[in-house]
Amino acid sequence: MTKTFELNAYLGERRKLVDEAIVRALPEAGAGDPGRLKEGMRYAVLQGGKRMRPLVIIAACEAVGGAAEAALPACCALEMVHAYSLVHDDLPAMDNDLERRGQPTVHVAFGHAEAILIGDALLTCAFAALMRGADRVPPANLVAAVRVLAHHAGVDGMVGGQALDLALGQDIRDLAALEQVHALKTGALYAAAGALGALYAGADADTVRSLESWGLKFGVAFQHADDILDDDQKALRAQALARVDQLVGECDAIAAPLGDKAEPLRAISKWVRDRAHDAAAGVKAD
Amino acid sequence: MTKTFELNAYLGERRKLVDEAIVRALPEAGAGDPGRLKEGMRYAVLQGGKRMRPLVIIAACEAVGGAAEAALPACCALEMVHAYSLVHDDLPAMDNDLERRGQPTVHVAFGHAEAILIGDALLTCAFAALMRGADRVPPANLVAAVRVLAHHAGVDGMVGGQALDLALGQDIRDLAALEQVHALKTGALYAAAGALGALYAGADADTVRSLESWGLKFGVAFQHADDILDDDQKALRAQALARVDQLVGECDAIAAPLGDKAEPLRAISKWVRDRAHDAAAGVKAD
Structure with a gap:
């Protein structure tokens, strides 16, 4: 499997599953949509994006023997959390961004008060989406999933990170x-x-912690690679590249005992490392 | 029990339990609190408030044979959701309120960007708090609890209501x-x-639906009573008072089969009816 693994084909197939599930998990817009909140929720989530977080969920699920389909509720939930965070980060009081992916941001297209509420509605909807797995996932794992999502999305995770970023400037x-x-x-x-x-693969607590650790290291490596690609933080570039190598190495060490099933995970972290090196070398990568 | 039931004593005891649980459920402020988000979360929740929603949770839990203590995780969660909604409703882009309960609102005391994040953090923390019941409550009921909270707090519930209110003006x-x-x-x-x-009392789906219906009717009656008390909507006052009587009657019909255990629920809805009548008659009630 290792030698013939095609990351792009793998990601393309899973991405199709994710996109279909997200469309279904969002509320239908149309009549009875005061303030166009449902329309705005769909706009915020369906306006593009690489779906990297859902794809990592699926690769992690498959790495421990789960089926991609079982993880789709978690994919929808995490993508909604990511989308809400962008809606709120773009607000005038925060980053005051007027465009995202070449389109007006949500507060520009739907109004300022509405954008606050659209973000709130997406965050709330994420937890409902997470529970859609109830027919395939043990209830105790769903309870743990709520804890995991709330922890990492909250004040000791993403929201705290946004505050730290604002504070440090x-x-x-x-x-x-x-x-x-x-x-x-x-x-x-x-x-x-x-x-x-x-x-969502039904794994035990040790396995969950191990893949949580993989995800954290991957996420930091991903962001360093993005900085290098975007020419941000030029002064720290060489250090950041060395750090990407180190973090991806640690990811590989975590994935090693999982065998062939973890090939997609390994390919994803290798892609980040290659991207960082290409960018540092001035090669225009995808 | 009926004749000697003392609502104030009942509420006072339960309120103490709720207040203690909420203090524990919120993150500790102090060092490592960029943007003072944790301090702001505590400010938003601990700044007073009647804790009516948690008290209804406890009365409903006891009405179907549960212990007040079992319901405390849900009490903390719902109060955090209520508090986050006030923080975001008070924002300049929404109601632009500068004071609440005689104190500066969160965006005045902590900053505008910070208030958005403090609200986001509270909503996220609510779902973590809800899962604290895992040692006493069947996991399937916790999964249902996440669904219930997400539904009623979201775009088809409270957030949708705020949008409708803004749209109607x-x-x-x-x-x-x-x-x-x-x-x-x-x-x-x-x-x-x-x-x-x-x-959180471990009740079955029919009982849950029945108390959900009680809560909706109670909540609408409560808000009509508040309007009468605040002299809002003067033109609709007589109609609103008749509607309070009708809704509280429907609450009583739902509570009737539950027997003596539902005495606190009955006393709470009677209190709302009395309050509405006193206000309509010009008696200054508590």
């Missing part, structure tokens, strides 16, 4: 401070992705 | 339109309170 001087922001703002949701994939 | 002409706002904006969380109380 341009005052990030070394890789450790930068990585603290990355770990909370980006890493936390990837840690949730790893854990959720394992939980 | 002053354009509320009849009791039916007013009641639609009340049912979503206030009734939904009380419906959740009734259902959560039953779920």
Whole structure:
């Protein structure tokens, strides 16, 4: 399997599953939609995006013997959390962004008060979506999934990371401070992705923790690679590249005992490492 | 029991339990609190409030044979949801309120971006708090609890009600339109309170639905009573008072088969009816 594994084909197939599930998990817009909140929820989630977090959930789920389909409720939930965070981060009081992926941001397209409520509705809907797995996943694992998502999305995870980023502003001087922001703002949701994939495969607590750790390391590596690609943090570039290598190595060590089933996980982290190296070498990568 | 039931003593004892549990369920502020989010979460929740929703949870739980203590995780969760909704409703883009209960609102005391994040963190923390019941409550009931809370707090419940209220503005002409706002904006969380109380007592689905219905009717009656008390909606006052009587009668019909255990529920809805009548008669009630 290892030698012939095609990451793009794998991701393309899973992404199709994820996109179909997300469309179904969002409320229907149409009549009876005061403030166009449901329309705005769909706009925020269906406007594109790489679906990286859901794809990590599926790869983690399959790495411990689960089926991709079993993990779809968690995929929808995590993507809604990611989308809500972008809606709120784009608000005038936060980053005041007017465009995202070439389209007006939600507060521009739907109004300021509405954007606050659309974000709130997406975050709330995420927890409902997470529970859609009740027919295939042991209830105790669903309870753990709520805990995992709330922890990593909350004040000790993503929301805390956004606050730290706002508090530090341009005052990030070394890789450790930068990585603290990355770990909370980006890493936390990837840690949730790893854990959720394992939980929706019905895995035990040790396995869940191990994939949670994989997700955190992957998420930080991913964000360092993004910085290198976007030419951010130029002064820290060489250090960041070395750190990507180290983190991806640690990911590989976690995935090693899982054997061939973890090939997609390994391919995803290798893709991040290659992307970082290509970017550092000035090669325009995808 | 009926003749000697003392509502104030009952509420006072339960309220003490709720207040202690909420203090424990919130994250500790202190060092490592970028943007003072944790401090702000505590400020938003611990700044007072009648804890009516948690008290309804407990009364509903006891009405179907549960212990007050078993329902405390749900009490903390619902109060956090209520608190987050106030933080976001008070924002400049929404109601732009500067004071609440005689104190600066969260965005005034902690900053605008921070208030958005404090609300987000509270909503997220609510779902973690809800899962604290895992040692006493069947996992399937916890899964149902997440669904109930997400449904009533979300776009088809409280958040949708806030959007409807913003969309209608002053354009509320009849009791039916007013009641639609009340049912979503206030009734939904009380419906959740009734259902959560039953779920944390380990009740079956029919009982949960019945107390969910009690909660919705109670919540709408409560909000009509509040309008009468605050002299809002003067033109609709006589109609609103008749509607309170009708809704409380329907609450009593739901509670009747539950016997003496439902005495607190009955006393709470009677209190709302009396309050509405006293207010309509110009008696300054508590």
